Amino acid sequence: MRIAVVSDIHGNLTAFEAVLADLRDAAPDLVFHGGDLADSGSSPVEIVDRIRDLAWPGVIGNTDELLAKPETLEEVAKRGTPEVQPMWSAIRELAAATRERLGEARLAWLRDLPRIQRHDTFTLVHASPESAWMGPNPEWTDAQVESVYAALGSPVVVYGHIHRSFVRKVSGMTIINSGSVSLSLDGDPRAAYVLLDNGGPTIRRVDYEIEREIRAHADGRLPHNAWIAKTLRAARPQGL
Numbered sequence: 001m002r003i004a005v006v007s008d009i010h011g012n013l014t015a016f017e018a019v020l021a022d023l024r025d026a027a028p029d030l031v032f033h034g035g036d037l038a039d040s041g042s043s044p045v046e047i048v049d050r051i052r053d054l055a056w057p058g059v060i061g062n063t064d065e066l067l068a069k070p071e072t073l074e075e076v077a078k079r080g081t082p083e084v085q086p087m088w089s090a091i092r093e094l095a096a097a098t099r100e101r102l103g104e105a106r107l108a109w110l111r112d113l114p115r116i117q118r119h120d121t122f123t124l125v126h127a128s129p130e131s132a133w134m135g136p137n138p139e140w141t142d143a144q145v146e147s148v149y150a151a152l153g154s155p156v157v158v159y160g161h162i163h164r165s166f167v168r169k170v171s172g173m174t175i176i177n178s179g180s181v182s183l184s185l186d187g188d189p190r191a192a193y194v195l196l197d198n199g200g201p202t203i204r205r206v207d208y209e210i211e212r213e214i215r216a217h218a219d220g221r222l223p224h225n226a227w228i229a230k231t232l233r234a235a236r237p238q239g240l
Contacts, residue, residue, distance in 0.1 A: 002027065005124060006193045007034025007160030008061070008180030009051075011041020011098065014216065015181045015191040016050070018208035026195055026204065032117060034160035034178055035061025035126040037110070040228060041182055042216035044098045048106045059124055060113035062132040062161065066091070067099050068111035076133055086240055093223040121199055122156035122176075135161040136175075138168075146171045156199060165192045165203045176201050182213075182232070189235040 004023060009016050023031065033056045038044035040063070051058070066073040073095065077088040099107065115132065117124040127135030128148045136145045149157045150171065158176045164186040165179030179192025190205040214229045222228075230238040 001029050001121070001198060003119070003121070003196045004028040004031045004193055005034055005158045005160075005176075005178045005196070006031060006056070006181060007126070007178045008036040008163060008182060009033075009038075009041070009047050010036055010063070010180070010182040011038045011044040011047050012182030012191075012213055013041070013043035013046050014210075014213035015206070015208045016047060018206045019181055019191050019193055022193075022204060022206045028195060030119075031056045032119075032124055032158075033058030034124060034158070035059045035113065035132065036063045036160065036180075037061070038102060038106075039063035039067055039098050040094050042213060042220050042222065044101055045106070048102060048109070052109065057117055058113060059115060059117050059126050060110065060132055061126040063095070064110040064113060065132055066095050067102065068107045070095070070099075072133075090224050090227060090240055097222050116152075118154070122158055122196065123152045123154035124158045125152075127159055127161035132161070135159050135177075137162055138164060138166050138177075142170045145175055146173070149173060149175060156196070156201075158194060158196075165194070167201050167203070174199075174201070179203060179205075183228075184235040185231075185237055187235050189232060 038048050126132045156174045160178050163180040163184055166177050168175045176194055178194040181191045190207050192205050195202045195204055210232050217228055218225045227240050
């Protein structure tokens with residue numbers, strides 16, 4: 001069985017359409033989504049509606065939570081140091097603009113997404129079983145990664161969140177980060193998703209028209225277009 005996991009679309013319709021075209025070539029039997037569907041991109045409404053129409057099973061991401069449950073953002077932001085507060089202010093502004101576009105029915109759908117999806121061959125979370133906000137980075141030790149996912153009791157775990165794809169063997173488990181459709185942070189600006197072919201993972205990278213997405217973001221009068229544009233182009237974390 002061939003299964004794709006598509007995560008961290010972040011409202012980027014340009015990248016999502018390119019991934020859909022690649023999925024038609026890859027021809028998976030099932031597709032799951034890994035959350036973070038709408039926030040920060042040009043087309044949050046279109047993405048949520050497309051995912052609902054496609055009926056892909058999936059999980060709630062941290063930006064889905066901050067849209068549907070704004071109090072979760074405040075809980076995380078208050079733990080931050082003073083120097084990162086301008087970033088949290090920008091995230092609040094982006095979330096407010098996205099939330100207004102989505103409307104209550106779509107927000108309710110996001111709110112009801114589960115934290116964990118289990119399949120015969122793998123388990124999917126956005127970041128970790130307990131939190132959509134904290135998942136391992138590639139630099140974590142095997143012991144640290146094992147402490148996050150061992151309780152799932154799954155031979156294969158797929159997650160998103162960090163926007164840096166990798167495949168790693170840890171204590172008999174295969175841990176896979178799917179990468180992100182939008183806002184890649186691993187130095188490669190292409191969209192990413194993972195294809196599991198009878199359990200064997202392949203990270204697929206997909207070219208898309210980044211400048212077209214940047215223009216769409218600006219045309220939509222969404223806040224912090226320059227920040228989003230810098231991040232899309234550099235595929236690395238960027239300051240405001």
